[in-house]
Amino acid sequence: MPSDLMTLEGISKSYQTPDHIGRLVLDQINLRLQEGEIVALLGKSGCGKSTLLRVMAGLVPPNAGALLYRGQPVREPVRGIAMVFQSFALFPWLTVLGNVELGLEALGIPRGERRRRAEAAVDLIGLGGFEGAYPKELSGGMRQRVGFARALVTEPDLLLLDEPFSALDVLTASTLRGDLIELWLERRIPTKGILIVSHNVEEAVELADRIIVFSSDPGRIRGEIPITLPYPRDAAHPAFRQIVDEVYTLLTTAPQRDDLRRPAKREAIGLGYRLPNASIQRFLGLIEDLLAAPHNGRADIPVLADQEALGMDELLPMIEALELLGFTHTAKGDIEVTGSGRAFAEADMLERKRIFAEHLLHHVPLAAHIRRVLDERPGHRAPEERFLRELEDYMSEEEAATVLETVINWGRFGELFGYDYHSGVLSLEAA
């Protein structure tokens, strides 16, 4: 039986909001990483998966629960765990070699050996010849290679990858992924386990032995999908497609949103619902595409994602928004346009705005609330802070700002209310 690299028991993490009410980001996470496996963490953006990764790295202390690395508690970054960052996090004033050596320098390894090991790591990851280059001279793909070399040179047992490919273009990302999996399969790196946070379903299915799907608010483990396909995996293979479908189904039918499937219960969302940050122009485009051939009103979500060239983190908020407004209906990894959705998409601009406004008032309590307040006030004006304070009872300051921005955008489109950017005042006059 393989031994445990890392175990998490009942890990919870909450952040303080200004009024000292904690907001739960991670709720009772239990997870076991074993030697020899690649585990992928998937979830919507803001679901706490990156926080979990930082907890495991020892960068963020959990509020509750036990975190053990090889049986030892982790309280701060420890030797043996390395991390690769989404933004690369390279030191711009150090050369490639300097960046790679940094971790070794901190370990107090003498200069000669440092140089030798760094050069070996640089060669291993395919950066030979670029040792003296500064990060700004390199392309994104090369920079992330430096990020990998810097992590691998410390010969970590456990490699934590925080969306390492998401800042790269598709082609570069797939090359780098291929190289990583090759190093891993051929055991050319001493790494015993890899945990990758991702929002790209296909990437996760391509790499992982096990996919863990996160749900948000608070972050919980929603489900787990083991993958036994042999490497290298072919994304066009039916078995691969089936797993992708399965993951999408799990992602789009999170338990706390089951009520949304039933129209009668749509009003169940409250004032403090975290509205998905989706732009109207984009979900309008999406619904138009859905109605057109070949979908004709109904589509498989992974196929749609592929066709629209949208990542999961972009597509899911749009689907959620459409669903919320009653324009589409999602079930078992499929999305279907409702009658009002069709009417909305096929109307002219004025009619569209009317339908949108009606749905917004009906389905989004926050929009209805803002409209009511403005109607009741004598001057029909209210500062945004008023609503921000209310939202902050439910969520962090930052999220409140995002949610209010979303509802203001939607409200403006529906011409329900106007907003003045400089004074931060909402009013009934159209902006």
Place this chain on the structure above:
Amino acid sequence: MLRHWGIPVELWPLRLRVGWWDIAAALLVFGAMAALIWTGRKVAAPFTLGQPVSISLDAMLLPEYALRTTLRMFAALAASLLFSLVYAAWAVKLPRAGRILIPLLDILQSVPILGYLSITITGFIALFPGRLLGVECAAIFAIFTSQAWNMTFSLYQSFRTVPADLVEAARMYRLSPWHRFWRLEVPFAMPSLIWNMMMSMSGGWFFVVAAEAITVNGQNIMLPGIGSYIALAIEQRDLHAVGYAIATMLVVIAVYDQLMFRPLLAWSAKFKAEAVEGESELSSWFLTMVQRAKLIRGLAALARALVELSRRARGFLTALVRPVRREAALPADLDRWLGRLLDIALSLLALAGGFLIWRYVSGEVALAEAVRVLLLGLFTALRVAALILLASLVWVPVGVWIGLRPQLAQRVQPVVQFLAAFPANLFFPVVVLAIVHFRLNVEIWISPLMILGTQWYILFNVIAGASAIPTELRHVCANLGVKGAVWWRRVVLPAIFPAYVTGAVTASGGSWNASIVAEVAKWGDTTLVATGIGAYIAHSTEAGDFPRIALGIVVLCLYVTLFNRLLWRRLYNLAAERYRFD
């Protein structure tokens, strides 16, 4: 790699083949060392208060004077750097201390340097009785006070904005606090620190005359240096000597600009995360020389070897830069109580300080005089405001005109930088002569002296702002036929606004500080005095009247702080909110 005396062996054969750059570099290094030793001996000469140090207007002595002054300036700059590093690191790493340290800095900055000088000089002389070293220290300290604060602010600002992902990477790879400080925080702060060092240096020149020719208790002490030379030339109405001094300064400023700041700026470009679009790469012949010279490469390797060795003995220094862990470990309640206690203690201390100043000043100065000083401050405030307005009217159009022509802008920028570094007080004699000759109104015509040195910041920033206007935007204007008043009002002025505000803030701060020097201008026996708080402080300093100096400084600080809070901060916020290109 084999090594010999700390130098990688590969470098040895190359080192023996001496090239031209090596000779030049060696001359410079040895020359600098010799100069240091030589002045060091002179400084240690015995000195008793009362015995005059002889200064001569002989032009042959100017190189020596220039060297001494420059060394003083660099000593002060080094002190400023050290102070800034420690102070900014503390302010950032100990948030509780930072709460008081930063406002403190704000005040320290608005205290005019003459204030520091008059208050501390006697202490410094007492510290080294019978030696010139005391006066020397006082002068260096005075220059230090004109250089340090903006450097500290810049470091503090940078330390606080180190990118989060780099901080996480540094923690992940377990860099020690010491290591993190030098590998992450300081390099990140480097580009803006070097800009501020350049500005500090220019500021220092302006006050060099005041710092070298010191009046203590009615007694005049002149340190050998270019500042004293100028002071003497003015006292003896020697126009030739003033001319020589101007020429010398031109050379000195050109030399350190070429040998120090341009190389530093070019070098610091590597600390910027990304090259900003459209920003031209600075080049420096001196940096190229340093980078190519084999001798210097060898020295660099030696330095690295030394650093490697010294890493063992640094426990004490680590304590300076280590984030305080204990504080975080305290229970929340106790922590809050301690914080409150500290607040109370600080408030009490501040109250006691205020009371002391009040007692001190009120014992000597009647209330009516205090009111009069407030009024004097108002006069100076009017003068500063009018000058900034005037300078803006002149330099904004000029700056825009230059900024929209990239090639011209590239050639003009170094010239403007140079002008900013040039001490305006050298032109005082010219102004005084003109006022006397044409019988002009002193109150009005002496004012331009205040902004002579600082107006360049407006020009400099407007040029930068105008050249940053996106080309597409200019094409759109051409396409739509936007011209004349509409073009100014809707396009150019909003576009350069943030840059303009930055320049105007700097110019305004500099003018306040300069008022002490500029409201009193002398030429031999002719002394022109304008009504204002600067003249009041200058006069009190000359008389050694400490209560009045204190009162003047307090009122000046008050005005500067009010100006900053009420005017500039608002414009700044406006600029940051509304007029910027994202």
